[in-house]
Amino acid sequence: MNRISYSALLLLLTPLLLVYLGFRALKSADYRGRIGERFGLGLPKIQRPIVVHCASMGETLAALPLIRALQQRYPQLPVLVTTTTPTGSAQVKQQLGDSVYHCYLPIDLSGVMRRFLQRLQPSAVILMETELWPNLVHHCYRQQIPVILANARLSQRSAKGYARVGGLVTPMLKQLSAVAVQHNQDGARFVSLGLPAGKLTECGSLKFDLKLSDHDRQQAREFAFTLWGERPVWVAGSVHPGEFAALFSAHQQLLKQQADALLVLVPRHPEQFEAAFAAACDHGFDCQRRSSGAAVDGQTQVLIGDTMGELKRLFGGATLAYVGGSLIERGGHNPLEPAAFGKPVLMGPHYFNFQQIGDALKAQQVLEVIHSNDELAQALQQLLFEPKRRQQIADAALEFVGNNQGATERQLAVIAASLDSRA
Incomplete structure (x- = not known):
């Protein structure tokens, strides 16, 4: 051609494009x-x-x-x-x-x-x-x-x-x-x-x-505390529909070990907001929408991030992060945003759109690659229960991002x- x-x-x-x-x-x-x-x-x-x-x-x-x-x-x-x-x-x-x-x-x-x-x-x-x-x-x-x-x-x-x-x-x-x-x-x-x-x-x-000042980091912490208090929270950002079920299954397993754990699920595309909320409810979770503007209820198990422009702050206030588009063959999305906040990062194996960055974060033990909902649940449990390991990851992440600016x-x-x- x-x-x-x-x-x-x-x-x-x-003509087909006009119809679309x-x-x-x-x-x-x-x-x-x-x-x-x-x-x-x-x-x-x-x-x-x-x-x-x-x-x-x-x-x-x-x-x-x-x-x-x-x-x-x-x-x-x-x-x-x-x-x-x-x-x-x-x-x-x-x-x-x-x-x-x-x-x-x-x-x-x-x-x-x-x-x-x-x-x-x-x-x-x-x-x-x-x-x-x-x-x-x-x-x-x-x-x-x-x-x-x-x-x-x-x-x-x-x-x-x-x-x-x-x-x-x-x-x-x-x-x-x-x-x-x-x-x-x-x-x-x-x-x-x-x-x-x-x-x-x-x-x-x-x-x-990413220009993250101490003020930005403090704002993210304050935002998170206002929204959900001191609960252990994992944010699944830029998630696609083919990943919903695996994330919900892992969260169900996590809740058996950590009853107050909160999943914040942020779909990649706004048109999936409603489907994500419906899927979470269908899995039996107590659900809430971020667009409600209310603080997260103590009984809420899944918060759907259905607002625009807040993923950065959500990552910054989370305990750890999952970056979507990677359990399915979409190529993954940017893992550097949570890493720049010093957060442990979990991704599926399909992160070829960010191959070099993902491999480098993996080599620094900042990013862990998971292949199934069971592996995801296991990784979540290990990271949530090991604050010293999270601190080591934070130090490595911040050094790595700083060295590559x-x-x-x-x-x-x-x-x-x-x-x-x-x-």
Whole structure:
């Protein structure tokens, strides 16, 4: 497949995409009022912005220190943050407010992307992690707009998938201005797909650059104490439906040993909030919703985290953490957030989206990999009953995160080289 056949296929699929967007609009106001943005309509009235594209919530949160660094270095240029999901959009508004412009990135139709770029005339386009869109990259190249792939990562599984469509991927990689890769293994995979090695810089992961002050840690402790008191609590964050049953089974086993233990389950996607609450009730737990705003009742065994933007504080106030998307083959989510708070981290075996970070945390004995609900229950019991071990893990986690910070400055330097050379 090449770019022309990709564009033709995408054009043929557009009616189905419109049906999908219409269906989502029935349930979500964020889709309902903003379908035009998916086709490059209703764009912010700005010129020469730095465009930073973050697919969803995870990429947006990781990009925050880089976006703020860009604002400081280039105060004369507006920053436009684009996303593809409502959860990503919500984080842009919550974390950055009016300091940036925001819209959805249009669908990667050739004509739409050409018009999008002609209208905005970006100073540069920064794509986060693996957000590679062939027509966007092609038209940036044609219009001499630098495109930088920042915080880039590429799992072995993804690399194999890209290799199957080398006629599409290799020309796109050659048109990138620079790639700031997280790890050398990721970089080697990009080069194997056709990226010129001279465009590659290993910079580390932005996800390490979590700015947690003593005040932030104290706030998390106070938040937790107000919400659930001094109970032993494990927070299962970014959980997917295929994991609910295993987590609930492990919690049932834990309650036999620790009757006042509390599970805080935070689904990855808001549309799963209600299903998670129903599933918890079906398993016989006394359940409560975080959205109720009330402190957790002493009889509550499961709290469903059905609010947005609170997972960081929940991790910070927990006794230990499970990071979801890893008991099923979703690739896992970011384990660094609980680790940065010094929390023991549990994950399933499928964390290939964070392979290097997960393996490094495992080597430091901060992360424990579990394969079943029984293993999870056993790990929970051991960690809850061993405060000295938790303290050792906390010390190792904080040292590890601190030693790996600095990616923001390194990636900013890569971006600046492209921006300043164009200027």
